[in-house]
Amino acid sequence: MSANFSFQRQASCSHTQARAGVFVTPHGIVETPRFMPVGTLATVKTLTSAHLEEAEAQMVLANTYHLHLQPGEDIVAGAGGLHRFMNWKGPMLTDSGGFQVFSLSKIRTITEAGVTFRSPRDGRIINMTPELSIQIQNTLGADVIMAFDECPPYPAEREEVVRATDRTYRWLERCIKAHQRPQDQALFGIVQGGVFLDLRRAAAEKLATLDLPGYAIGGVSVGEPAEFIHQIVKATAPLLPEDKPRYLMGVGTYREMAIAIASGIDLFDCVIPTRLGRHGAVLVQGERWNLKNARFRRDYTQLDETCPCYTCQNFSRAYLSHLMRSGEVLGYTLLSLHNVTELIRFTKRIREAILSDRFTTEFAQWLDSPPPQAAEPC
């Protein structure tokens, strides 16, 4: 690991694999476990960078696929890189575009070389390869960049998943070779393997032999039952190096984060807090409410009296309900701000509980809770 990156474990849970740590990056630290908000197009939807600071966001994501299509990585580089372009001074992470190429492009061809697809923006043909993904990410300049992987759908035949997992490993080797900025950008490898635990274990063991600065578990939250995610994490996370950050991609619900942390996960991302916010849904102390519901029309109390966010400190549920019923953009902003704050606070509280070794008692509600009906794609 470059001198610019390190991961220190500060505390371990006596009863689970949970751990609290500090991930050091060139743009600052990430205290783990931590939820990371997603800023797809170099904007966490509806929120200013000042809002993200208020929410105590540390690492913020952006999407390689989206930024390559608009505005193009050269325009971001012209601003001095992603941090300056979007005015985020803290750590940043870009995904590789692998997940988006597979989930968003209807017409695509996968070969060993890479993926060919038609841009949904302007129709031009794009040949996305491991090398191009890394080149784009080197140009964008996030602190953490992700390997270009093949993400099989769910459900998928075992043979299809074997092929994708093996290819993901070969693509990782090409990504490592293509990476031009290892001193100031940490390249994370991604464990694939679908819902086949033996494939997951083999992939994790193989990746662990490479001295990467961080590891991710990908290809989850693609429609499979939530329990599958937990089985995958439980089988995989302990095989990844203890002294490196572990990132579970695309997961950001209370229960799923708590259970994954118990298996040793450090980092999470999900679009759920902003997506819910734009639809009138809020996360309050573990529950999900729809503010368009009639019961909130005359509810003049704070959204969450325990929450320090600007929304909760200044506006009533009745006002927020009115904004959402009226389709007012301010409603999207205020609810997104609260939801992002809430998920960050949730992981901060877990971190504090791990530091004082009270994780399993304080979060028993989540660790022992029944599974949701289906995992929500994030």
Add this chain to the structure above:
Amino acid sequence: MSANFSFQRQASCSHTQARAGVFVTPHGIVETPRFMPVGTLATVKTLTSAHLEEAEAQMVLANTYHLHLQPGEDIVAGAGGLHRFMNWKGPMLTDSGGFQVFSLSKIRTITEAGVTFRSPRDGRIINMTPELSIQIQNTLGADVIMAFDECPPYPAEREEVVRATDRTYRWLERCIKAHQRPQDQALFGIVQGGVFLDLRRAAAEKLATLDLPGYAIGGVSVGEPAEFIHQIVKATAPLLPEDKPRYLMGVGTYREMAIAIASGIDLFDCVIPTRLGRHGAVLVQGERWNLKNARFRRDYTQLDETCPCYTCQNFSRAYLSHLMRSGEVLGYTLLSLHNVTELIRFTKRIREAILSDRFTTEFAQWLDSPPPQAAEPC
């Protein structure tokens, strides 16, 4: 005028009718001349109340017609009134709904009693009368409330305008009678008269005999050439009491505000800064630019280096252009914040120029500028 309201003139221009003053209301002062942002549904579109404070907004508008339909004035009253509902601690003004009833309702019947129309929201029949408008405004609780007027379209026959102007006066008398909170809400009368200057003058003189706490010129910015607005203001404003605030409704372009101030206008409102912002247009030092224009794609300079707003201090034109090209809500917010700040700053600079008697020299650019092709409806 109630002891809770006063208007003090601080300075007068040596060459024009322009004046600088202070309008005192129960929720604070308004330093005039001043642009007032419009918060139709108890939200200045896309902006938080913290943003409005940053923009140095003083008085903020809300719309009686819109709030009556959603959420209903009783829900606003339940929060403790409009200020608390939307978290705006400064002065507020509600319009009467007169303009909206005439401009937004397709099916309506006007009689001496009032206007009957079908709610575009839920189809129910609403009988809006001067008494109901004042009752709603008394319930909403803004510092300034407006008389319910009949606003004739442009163009209109003289006889139609005569009828509307006479009716507006009779409705004003009913509004005064219906007003239940004269101590903490100032009722402004509205001068109508279309583009007929003799009707405007007669209406202004008649209104001036009533000891109202403020006066407005309404029925402008309805599609007529901008020069007509200036003729109307020039003919009307000097006939209104000197010791009361004068408000030109629905006007908020640089040139039109500067010229109206030269005729003695103190207050302005317009949705233009937020509407432009949502469409990618910005007001920069007297010009209007569309940030989606190709020339801004790689323009890494500040939007306006002289502007203190959060947008100009933190983001480049290239980033703002990217947000607008991507349809990102953050773009609407950042541009609206700048545009509102800019129009408030413009009226603040005029005020400072009047205070030092340099108005006609410093703003000659606007006072002598050629007319735009058509006034923009606000």
